[in-house]
Amino acid sequence: MSNDNSRNLYDLALKHIPGGVNSPVRAFKGVGGNPLFFKAGQDAYLIDADNNRYVDYVGAWGPLILGHCHEKVIDALRNQLQRGLAFGASTEAEVLIADKICELMPSIEKVRLVTSGTEATMSAIRLARGYTGRDKIVKFEGCYHGHVDGLLVKAGSGALTLGEPDSLGVPKAYTDLTHVLPYNDIDAVENFFSACGDEIACVIVEPVAGNMNCVPPVPGFLQALREQCSKHGAVLIFDEVMTGFRVALGGAQSVYQVNPDLTTIGKVIGGGLPVGAFGGKQEIMDMIAPLGAVYQAGTLAGSPLAVAAGLAMLNVISRPGFYDELATRTEFLLSGLQERADQARIPFTTNQVGAMFGCFFSAEDKISQFSQVMNCNAERFKHYFHIMLQNGVYLAPSAYEAGFVSSAHGEEEIQLTLDAAEKAFAALAD
Numbered sequence: 001m002s003n004d005n006s007r008n009l010y011d012l013a014l015k016h017i018p019g020g021v022n023s024p025v026r027a028f029k030g031v032g033g034n035p036l037f038f039k040a041g042q043d044a045y046l047i048d049a050d051n052n053r054y055v056d057y058v059g060a061w062g063p064l065i066l067g068h069c070h071e072k073v074i075d076a077l078r079n080q081l082q083r084g085l086a087f088g089a090s091t092e093a094e095v096l097i098a099d100k101i102c103e104l105m106p107s108i109e110k111v112r113l114v115t116s117g118t119e120a121t122m123s124a125i126r127l128a129r130g131y132t133g134r135d136k137i138v139k140f141e142g143c144y145h146g147h148v149d150g151l152l153v154k155a156g157s158g159a160l161t162l163g164e165p166d167s168l169g170v171p172k173a174y175t176d177l178t179h180v181l182p183y184n185d186i187d188a189v190e191n192f193f194s195a196c197g198d199e200i201a202c203v204i205v206e207p208v209a210g211n212m213n214c215v216p217p218v219p220g221f222l223q224a225l226r227e228q229c230s231k232h233g234a235v236l237i238f239d240e241v242m243t244g245f246r247v248a249l250g251g252a253q254s255v256y257q258v259n260p261d262l263t264t265i266g267k268v269i270g271g272g273l274p275v276g277a278f279g280g281k282q283e284i285m286d287m288i289a290p291l292g293a294v295y296q297a298g299t300l301a302g303s304p305l306a307v308a309a310g311l312a313m314l315n316v317i318s319r320p321g322f323y324d325e326l327a328t329r330t331e332f333l334l335s336g337l338q339e340r341a342d343q344a345r346i347p348f349t350t351n352q353v354g355a356m357f358g359c360f361f362s363a364e365d366k367i368s369q370f371s372q373v374m375n376c377n378a379e380r381f382k383h384y385f386h387i388m389l390q391n392g393v394y395l396a397p398s399a400y401e402a403g404f405v406s407s408a409h410g411e412e413e414i415q416l417t418l419d420a421a422e423k424a425f426a427a428l429a430d
């Protein structure tokens with residue numbers, strides 16, 4: 001398989017783009033080698049600059065739940081393209097998508113659209129601080145909420161992949177207000193709240209962690225967060241940028257039956273276009289300008305194109321049975337991988353919530369802690385990643401990212417993946 005065109009593009013990119021990429025997780029630093037450059041995506045496949053085809057388990061890091069170029073999304077975009085790209089003013093489609101979001105996630109009574117997940121979490125934190133009149137915030141180790149200054153503390157995703165979970169350039173004074181607790185540790189949460197719960201503005205959490213690979217909450221963890229926040233008057237924020245409309249139509253909050261006060265969403269609601277949103281209880285949301293004194297704004301917020309794509313996407317995924325089918329396919333993929341790893345005697349385990357999954361080179365039965373993720377065999381993952389790539393499967397180029405199955409992944413694509421994995425596990429066993 002030739003990668004000459006990707007290599008040449010990467011060399012050219014290095015000249016005027018820092019590190020040759022516009023987002024660090026794309027750079028293959030976590031797996032070695034040169035990043036691929038892609039020119040097209042169709043259904044479950046990505047096509048690179050050398051015309052190699054890969055079954056895609058990144059799905060643009062989550063949004064492409066229908067695969068690439070789904071006809072309903074493309075039609076919606078084509079329609080909107082003829083009517084205008086941006087107005088910097090309100091549209092009917094924004095009203096429709098807000099209604100749809102509130103209908104699908106009933107904990108959201110009011111919602112504001114922004115242009116990225118980072119903006120959504122940044123705004124939600126500001127709002128929680130404005131609402132409570134408190135400054136301190138709590139996040140969890142290995143969770144990533146975009147590149148917001150105060151949240152780049154022990155962060156997952158690219159920060160973890162590059163081995164720099166805290167960033168230069170973030171004033172110490174900002175992170176002094178951020179308290180980091182271990183994910184899935186109920187005692188740590190209760191102890192922290194008993195010590196200073198009444199000073200906490202908010203707790204922000206990925207209800208299924210997707211930026212330290214995929215780590216679901218242990219039973220009772222999200223409930224404990226809900227309980228402590230309610231008891232101490234802190235705002236509970238679920239960062240459902242990855243899980244919203246992905247693990248289930250109603251997001252992780254519907255799966256675990258815990259209602260946050262605020263939710264941040266993104267990815268799927270843009271159908272592949274840049275969009276994010278935050279929403280929640282009316283009483284809190286009404287504190288945002290122009291109603292309230294918490295300022296938040298965006299020229300391209302509610303972009304007509306992004307909203308058109310999002311509405312089309314939400315209509316398709318609202319079909320009864322959509323998520324069951326997706327979860328069944330994901331289960332089939334993961335059980336097939338496990339079987340092949342076991343046959344090759346490679347210590348391996350998986351996590352799954354709906355169509356979001358994680359694969360771990362570990363002898364542990366189940367992975368639920370950040371420390372377990374860090375103890376996985378990273379060298380094995382690198383080797384596995386490259387063999388999968390050579391055999392036509394594109395995984396996230398990092399051991400610390402979740403994988404995604406779309407409705408375009410059929411039997412053929414999953415079989416191709418399992419055949420590739422069989423070769424990869426055999427090579428790892430040698």
Ligand code: HOZ
Pocket residue numbers: 023024025026061144157158210211401402
């Ligand atoms: N949250 C995504 C990765 N887990 C972001 C992708 C990026 O940083 O480019």
